[in-house]
Amino acid sequence: MNNHMILRVVGKFLIPYIMLFGLYVQFHGDFGPGGGFQAGVIFASAFVIHTLLFGVRETQKIAPEWILKAVSSAGVLLYAGVGVASLFLGANYLDYDVLGAYPVAGQHLGIILVEFGVGLTVASVIMLIFFTFAARGEVDGDVS
Amino acid sequence: MSGLGVWNYLIIIFLMMTGFYMVISSSNLIKKLIGLNVFQTSVFFLYISFGYIEGSAGPVYVEGVDLYSNPLTHVLILTAIVVGVATISVGLALIIRIKESFGTIEEDDLHKMDSSL
C-alpha cells in the first residue's frame, strides 16, 4: 500500500483517535457499553491499521514481540493477582468486597483492575496473533 | 408462540445448518472455518434470543426503568465471541502450517497425498 497517498495520510490521522476510543471504552465500561474485551480489540485494531499502512517490520519496532508477550502475561497475572489479594485480605477468591474501605468501593476497585487486566491481555494477544500472521507473509511479499 | 418468535428460531436453525453443511461438505479448509464461524454465530443468536424480553431496555441501569434484558446471556456471549476469534486464529495458523507442509489446503488433495489421513 506504499503508493496510496490518501490512504496513508487518512490512516495515520485515524490511529490516535482509535487508540483514544479504545481507552474510553476501557474506562467507561462501568457506565456504558464497553469493557476490557472490546477495548482490547479496538486498541489492537489501531496497530493493525499501522501494519497495513507501513508494513509489519515498522509496527514491530513500536510494539516489539517481547513487550507484547510480557504484557499478555501481565494481564492474566493482574487478574489472578486481584483474586490472590482478596484471598490474603480474608475473603474468597475474587471477592472484591474487602479491597476497599467499604464493600462498594472494593467492588469498584476490583472491577477496574480486573477489566484492565482483561484489556491488556486481549489487546496484546490480538496484536501478537496478527503480527505473527503478517510476519509469516513478509518473506514472500507483503501480506496486505 | 408469536410469528416473530417462530421466524427467529427458524432462521437460527437455518443458519446453524448452513454452517454445519459448510463444515462437512466444503473441501477448502478456510471455508470450513467460515462455516464453523457461521455455526458459532447462530448459537450466539440463540442465547441472545433467550435473554431478550419484549419491550425491555438494554442492561445499563437507568433511573426509573425496571425491565432489562437478561445480562447473564450477554456476558456469556460477549466472552464467547472474543474466545471464538482466538480459537479461530489457532485454526488459521494450523491451515498455514498445512499449506507449508503439503502445498495445498484442499481436503481432497490432502487425502490423496497422505493415505493415512
Place this chain on the structure above:
Amino acid sequence: MILEQLIDIFLLAFLAIISIAIVRIRDVFSAVMLFGIYSLVSASLFLMLAAADVAFTEAAVGAGISTILMLATLGLTGREKEKMLVKKKISLLPLVIVVVTGATLIYGIVDLPPFGGADNPAQVHVTPRYTQQSMSEIDVPNLVTAVLASYRGFDTLGEVVVIFTAGVGVLLLIGGRRRREEKHADE
C-alpha cells in the same frame, strides 16, 4: 414496536441470504468478505435484541479482527478457487444429514418458551438478583460489566486464560523464523 419487529424480520432474512451466498460462492476471498458483512449484520441484530455490549464486540471482533486474520491467511495460502466437487453424488450425503438434523431441531422449537416473554425460565433464576440488587451490591450502572467482572469473575478469568493460551498456541505453530530456505535446498 411494529417497526422494530419489521427490522428484526428483515435482518434475519438478510442473514439467511448472506449465509446461502457464502455456501454457494466458489471464490474463497469473496466468501471471507461476505463473512465480514455477515458479522456486521449480526451486530445490528444483536443491537435490535437489546444487547449493546454484544453488538459492540461482534462489530469489533467479527467484522474487524477475524476478517483481517482470514485475509492474512489467504495472503499466505494463495487465493485459490475452491475446487468444483467432481463427485456430485457424494455431496448429497451432507445435504441429507443437514436436512434431517435441521428437521429435528425445528421439531424442538415447539417446546421453547415464548419469544421475549418476561417470565421465561431463563429470566427467573439468577437474573432478578443481577438486575435488581447489583446497584446496591456493586453500584456499577452497566449490569453486563457487573456480572462479567464481579458475579462471574471466576468464569471471566478462565476466558482470559483461554485467550492467552490461544496466543501461545499461535506463536508455537507459526511464530519464529521459518525454514523455507532449507526446504527449498532440500527440494
